[in-house]
Amino acid sequence: MLSRLKAKVGSVLLPGDEFCLDTTGADTISLAGPSKANKVVCGPGLRRSGDRLLVYKSGLLRHKEPNMFWMDAQHKRYVPAKGETVIGIVTSKSGDVFKVDIGGSEQASLSYLAFEGATKRNRPNVQVGDLLFAQLIVANKDMEAELVCVDSAGRANGMGVFGAGGLLFRVSLGLARRLLAPQSDLRAELEQLFPCEMVVGMNGRLWVKSTGVQRTLVLANLLESCENLTPVQRRQLFGKLAQGAL
Amino acid sequence: MIMSDAIFSRPTHTFDGMMEECSPSTVSIREFGCEQNLLSRSDGSASFIQGNTSVLAAVYGPAEVKVSKEIYDRATLEVIIQPKVGLPSVKERAQEQCVRETCEASLLLSLHPRSSLTLVLQELHNDGSLLSCFLNAGCMAMMDAGLPMSCLFCGVTCAIHTDGTIITDPTAAQEAESRALMTFAIDSKEHQVMMTSTKGSFSVQEMQQCIAVSQAASEKIFSFHRESLRRRYSKSV
Amino acid sequence: MAAGFKTADPLEYHRSFLKENCRPDGRELHEFRTTTVNIGSISTADGSALVKLGNTTVICGVKAELANPSVEATGKGFIVPNVDLPPLCSSQFRPGPPGEQAQAASQFMADIIESSEMLQMEDLCIERGKLCWSLYCDLICLDYDGNLLDACALTMLAALKNTRLPKVRVNGETGAPEVDLGKRRGLKIRRHPVAASFCIFDDSVLLVDPAAEEEQLATARLTVVTDEEGRLCGVHKPGGTPLSGERLQELIGRATVRQKEIHRLIDKVIKSIV
Amino acid sequence: MATVQVSEAEKVYILHGIRDDLRVDGRGCEDYRHMEIETDVVSNTDGSAKVSLGHTAVLVGIKAEIGKPRPMAPNEGYLEFFVDCSANATPEFEGRGGEELGKELSNTLYKVFNNKHSVDLKKLCISKGEHCWVLYVDVLLLQCDGNLYDAMSVAIKAALFSTKIPKVHISNDEEGGKEIELSDDPFDCMRLDVENVPCIVTLCKVGHRHVVDATLQEKACSVASLIISVTHKGTVTCVRKMGGGSLDPESIFEMTETGKRVGKALHVPLMKLLQQEESLGTRQKVGFLG
């Protein structure tokens, strides 16, 4: 009964809502290969139990072809997921790993060797308190999250320790995702407004650096206020700023 | 203790939280309302108002857990109830147990093993049906925090007046006049009884009637849940 | 390996028994453990009782002290029940102030006294507004093997039935109380509230009088308190698996039967002492 | 309690020495270390004393306050002991460690004074069942170098000796109640008779012998010790076995015998010294048992 599910895409669902995925149902949409097409992929907030699909987080139901569904929710606490890029703070060194706070329930670990060009002899220069941009290669409920600062080809690819300057602050996870979306209006508009460097972690941490401290601060404030603005309001605000003193 | 300070450390100015009200029609419960996401430091928060009774709830977690409280295959949930004045006493501890075990039954704790969840419930004003308000505020705050839940729940209090009539969601004065008081937590899936806590003596029939009335009242609260969520998400598309 | 199974995967271990409709200790699902009551064994207390519910052992000593009635209720005395779970009774309890479970149990005992009206607080008044009795019911668990609430409720009831207060009169001239420790009389117990506890296993199977391990593995716990007139004076289900009204009805039926059994037992014990 | 690490070789050396009545610092088995006593050292107390024994230093302050007699003894006052093991004395006292030792020491003091003769409690009664003097005895351990009990008891005796309790006048007011007036005159005061206040002698069993006033090293070689509080008459007000080992009944008899002898001998110069210091009126350091 995928049709029932699809009909709900974009609407609010609550924990406890459930859908039947029974393919033998009468109003199954006839598809060429039901077994293949009906293979529903459950994203965050949804889980399967037998032939039922259960909602366990409140939010909006989202859908991506062919059959991927997930719940889009507004949360503040980050739950690490594999493959996501995050901004972390190095909290301690122990043995051959760094402990990095990424805002999850426990600290993630990062090996000395997971940096571009790092070897046992040539250790990266990382100090406690440094900011890092890194990718999660292990993240699941049973294990400690693990970070790397290299891609599969062994390149830094933008990851690693942040340079001096810049400002780190927190935004909601939803805003971070909006900034990272492939066609983000928000991002485009910001870039028009100021030249700046911006790093967005999926964990809701944002690092910005612009020409001068004042501009950096304005930018940070602007982003924080974007949290609750409709696109129209936002454009008005940006417009005002563009004409303003800065 | 720190948690409760956090609640008061910020004025309740709101970002995208909103106030909504709902006037019940058939089963008579007082006007109730809820505001979500009104605290910035917690991972989820809600205030719940039933008539003049109001409760503020904050959720923290999943966060790091103390080794002594770590459970290897699920999250550790802690519920802290703060009375309006004074220190929590044995009565609050018993209520904490009721709220905690109800939350534990609805949360999917196994999805966050070896982590801690904390629910802080601050009584703002008590005008009867406080335990049900704790439950309602707690549920809304957990929803706001996006914790995985198998279902929602709500709390309903019923009082049996000395003349035998059943009053749902009684005020403090009505509670004082009643000869029995029952609070139920009802789940959103099957509308069954998750929690009961009673005071006074009553017959079996009376209790069954109260359960039926509470189940009817729960429908309203659950549809309110959905409606308030819908409005909240309508803003951010 | 059966024993191995028990510690390594206790849940599976219990399931394997429940499949056969029995329990690891050999009981049937709806069977209470052997209950014994012993009263008056502590001579330093004004009333005392020791109850064994299977292995679970609780002792209660009632100490009566003289106090001033509260301003709000000048014609009433006090009953102060407290439950302690010392580290002696199980390795799961640590030394220190009472934990959540002990506190919740204390509150539950206070609720039973209030809801059942087993004792009229007016009976504890000696002179209105001036002097009254405060009965401290101190309950100590000596062996914790589950179902604390049933055992505590029964111990408290038996200890109160056993309590005999000394004769007191207020001296008209000095206003000081005069106590005649030699002359004592019993309390008037008006109702006999009896608790019956259940737990639900795997969201479905219902067990009566759960042992410690069963309690720990259960998905819900429930305690029903009934008196001799079949009225409910406490339905306590702190959370867990949702139950339907019909299911509750079934449990209440079992609790009513239990009340009769226990009431008979107490009467027998009291008679045997006199 | 503060401990030191002692190697096996050191232990053997100490043990053999003691067997021959020769201790590492040259003392015999029944000798005390150098002791210094000062009284009236803290101005805002009613009585105080500081005692140092080797490197162990103890300060005792006594405050007299008016309280209500205990219901079981309406015509007596009472003493309250509090021992503060500050982390100054040794870092081991930081946190719980000091607190526990403090409890242990003060509990022993209650036992030592739990008899009718040590201090005349009836003298502390002001009006029966209503008012009495409560003496708060606060002990502060300044430095820890073994044998806390003995140093503490000597300091308490000295402090009690120097205690001056203001005289009290009771008058009836108009409503039939009683009014208590304290004398303002600093010389119009009551003194306590400390003759019967016991001193503690700690005997450490080292090898087959026992020693008085053990140092930390000697203590580390001992498995058990016996503390004995002895009055000037030689009666015993408290005995307590301390430490993780056990003792032969015969050695207990020997030790109590020694304790009595040493304790009795300790009182004589102590009282003399206290009276001397009193008569001098001025404060000066006086060596004792040097």
Place this chain on the structure above:
Amino acid sequence: MPVDTRRVRGPEVSQSPLLFACKPAAVFSSHGPRADGRQRDQVDVRPVFVRCGLVSQAKGSAYMEAGDTKLMCCVYGPRETERKDDTDMKCGRLTTDMRFAPFSCPERGSWIQGSQDKDFSLMLHESLQPALCLHKYPRSQIEVNVMVLENSGSVLAHAVTCASLALADAGIEMYDLVLGCAIRQDGASYVVDPTYAEENGNGSDSSDNQGRLTLAFLPSLNQVSGLQSDGEMTEESLSAGVRTCIEGCYKIYPVIQQALAKAVRRAAPPPSES
């Protein structure tokens, strides 16, 4: 004074009726036979009743009655040491906790452990430790919990005996059993295993040579593991008291041995001699 928020609270102040008794309780006289008919100046201990293994949750347990003195002891462990330090690596740690039920004494006690209870715990620790083979339990701790249910005198002495029984029942390796005995010196005469009244009474008119002595003794090794006295005694009566107590310990030795043997036999049949 902070209020105890973890217990059900009663009236602000309440007093024991004993304080207002019109007829004072019988005083302890220092002449003639003792109130319970025992002989003075003789090693006349009360008959003891002991049972091992009553508590299902504990590793070992013992219940003991001596006259009206009733106590229970449970042993847990060896379990992982909570706070570790260097000595724990080689040697196990013994922890003792002794507390009084609030109703155990003529006057109601507080739930909160007083300094006296802590002192008892410490004495218990010092009396037991010499008997235990702690080096067999590295990295772990053995917990001894004693609950006094009724205090009718000589509690510490009986607590020592009871605890050593519980330790033996738990299968903890020991060099010897530990037995306790107490005496009350009253002028020239003495009473062995004093009752509460004898212990706390004022005694004879002459207030000289009044004291209490408690001794813990390893009977097979002939060693004293615990000794405590207070009051005021001559050195001679102290030494005599120690001898009397040792004699008293030997009196209860066979009872304790038999109780243990019985417990061993009940726990398991003899192993086959193959």
Place this chain on the structure above:
Amino acid sequence: MSPMKLCVPGDKLCSVEDCTPGTGVYLRHGYIYSSLAGYVLKKNEGEELPVISVVRETETQLLPDVGAIVTCKVTSINPRFAKVHILYVGSTPLKDRFRGTIRKEDVRATEKDKVEMYKCFRPGDIVLAKVISLGDVQSNYLLTTAENELGVVVAHSEAGAQMVPNSWCEMQCPLTHGKEFRKVARVQPEYLHA
């Protein structure tokens, strides 16, 4: 047959000239004393002196000792070690939980540097291991699984079903047929019907 002799701690059993001390006894001044309450057991072994022991049928508390085989449950893992609760020493269940650690280098005997903890254990797994050290003040018991007979004996798949071992490093879920990596112990007969 005469009933077996019972003894309590401190009972003098015999002289060292008559017997060799076994378990549950101690030596003092040339005599053997009992340190337990139990049955006195004498075992004759050939020419030598008989061994005298005191035994209790009720499980005497065993502490995990170096060399002992223990059964434990994995409670958490990270790339460097797995934390476990020790449930059994040999076949004796422990009443109290002791914690242990299996370090990465002690998981298997070969290719130690290539071990990935996540492919060896998961929380909840039941593991057979051997005690290699009692650890120091900071650490717990150190355990190893570097033998064929040691490793995971019971594991549950993501779907919650008990998995069946495929090889020494892989197990399979009977429901979903999904495969998961583990350091599998060579199954011993007594575990088959568990």
